[in-house]
Amino acid sequence: xxxxxxxxxxxxxxxxxxxxxxxxxxxxxxxxxxxxxxxxxxxxxxxxxxxxxxxxxxxxxxxxxxxxxxxxxxxxxxxxxxxxxxxxxxxxxxxxxxxxxxxxxxxxxxxxxxxxxxxxxxxxxxxxxxxxxxxxxxxxxxxxxxxxxxxxxxxxxxxxxxxxxxxxxxxxxxxxxxxxxxxxxxxxxxxxxxxxxxxxxxxxxxxxxxxxxxxxxxxxxxxxxxxxxxxxxxxxxxxxxxxxxxxxxxxxxxxxxxxxxxxxxxxxxxxxxxxxxxxxxxxxxxxxxxxxxxxxxxxxxxxxxxxxxxxxxxxxxxxxxxxxxxxxxxx
Numbered sequence: 001x002x003x004x005x006x007x008x009x010x011x012x013x014x015x016x017x018x019x020x021x022x023x024x025x026x027x028x029x030x031x032x033x034x035x036x037x038x039x040x041x042x043x044x045x046x047x048x049x050x051x052x053x054x055x056x057x058x059x060x061x062x063x064x065x066x067x068x069x070x071x072x073x074x075x076x077x078x079x080x081x082x083x084x085x086x087x088x089x090x091x092x093x094x095x096x097x098x099x100x101x102x103x104x105x106x107x108x109x110x111x112x113x114x115x116x117x118x119x120x121x122x123x124x125x126x127x128x129x130x131x132x133x134x135x136x137x138x139x140x141x142x143x144x145x146x147x148x149x150x151x152x153x154x155x156x157x158x159x160x161x162x163x164x165x166x167x168x169x170x171x172x173x174x175x176x177x178x179x180x181x182x183x184x185x186x187x188x189x190x191x192x193x194x195x196x197x198x199x200x201x202x203x204x205x206x207x208x209x210x211x212x213x214x215x216x217x218x219x220x221x222x223x224x225x226x227x228x229x230x231x232x233x234x235x236x237x238x239x240x241x242x243x244x245x246x247x248x249x250x251x252x253x254x255x256x257x258x259x260x261x262x263x264x265x266x267x268x269x270x271x272x273x274x275x276x277x278x279x280x281x282x283x284x285x286x287x288x289x290x291x292x293x294x295x296x297x298x299x300x301x302x303x304x305x306x307x308x309x310x311x312x313x314x315x316x317x318x319x320x321x322x323x324x325x326x327x328x329x330x331x
Contacts, residue, residue, distance in 0.1 A: 002316030003324070009034045011324075012049055014331035020056045021063035021085070028087035036119045037319070038312035039305045043183025044119045046323050047190065052085070052116075053330050054256035061085055061115055061260070067092045070112070075104040078242060079111045083260045086117035086138075090265060094123055097269040098130045105274025111265040112242035116140065116253055120160035121174035121302065127269050128162045128170035131278070136160045137234045138265035142247040143182050143219045147228040150205035152218035155247035155263075156182050157234040162302070166282055171289065172302025177231040178219035185211040185219075186254060215254055238264030 016026035037045030055061040065084025077096045081089035093109035100107035120136045127134030140155030160174040188211040200214030221227030244264025251258025272281035
């Protein structure tokens with residue numbers, strides 16, 4: 001059944017406030033979750049609300065935390081999320097990075113003492129709106145082994161990039177470095193469904209089709225060794241530069257009890273006018289996209305997400321009755 005976007009947004013926000021989040025934390029977090037749901041990514045959408053509420057109740061997230069600047073230099077800034085939800089801190093980081101990139105041509109904004117930051121590309125939408133190129137990455141509780149290993153040590157460590165276009169929606173790439181996002185196992189487990197072989201290992205390091213055993217075990221890296229190496233790059237970027245926890249130091253998100261994850265995120269923003277110039281940038285990106293689209297069947301990454309969100313804001317968002325009941329109970 002379709003429900004107005006604003007109605008679901010208000011319901012999620014109320015659920016978070018009712019369980020200890022400030023209006024600042026609740027609004028930023030609710031907007032991110034509802035947008036993910038509208039984007040066709042339920043693994044990062046409304047299915048996370050109950051998990052977030054359990055973290056508030058257990059003190060794993062501090063609902064009244066306010067993000068602040070820890071360190072800054074001309075083109076670099078470190079934001080402390082204060083063990084609150086990631087979204088207000090990431091919003092501040094992006095705001096800072098855009099402003100600094102306008103002055104310096106490029107900027108890096110990092111976040112520490114953070115939480116699950118949801119759909120990575122979501123944070124980059126304001127970057128494209130500002131006419132800039134953006135890159136985002138973050139770590140998560142350990143879910144993947146290092147190359148050749150069986151013990152989970154890296155998170156699924158998503159990475160995203162966005163490229164603005166004149167007169168068209170931006171090109172946006174968003175991917176987890178595991179074969180699939182771990183949230184897909186959570187959704188499959190909730191539905192009592194099996195998962196394909198090649199997605200996960202059980203706690204003993206054996207391939208499994210049971211999403212519950214996969215959540216207890218580890219995810220397989222996208223592309224094997226190459227994916228594991230990229231996960232290590234992200235892990236180092238978001239921890240060694242910020243002091244954030246490694247994924248192996250953060251307890252799983254999928255249980256209420258555990259430590260404050262203190263994870264890290266990094267955002268890089270680039271102003272095309274500082275390099276080849278806006279005209280060169282626009283000509284090159286459109287030339288590549290034109291070549292891609294000349295091949296029948298090619299779809300530009302990020303286009304479907306934009307279309308789905310626009311449709312959801314106009315005609316409503318589909319929310320299963322069971323999910324709606326859960327949200328109402330939490331609020």
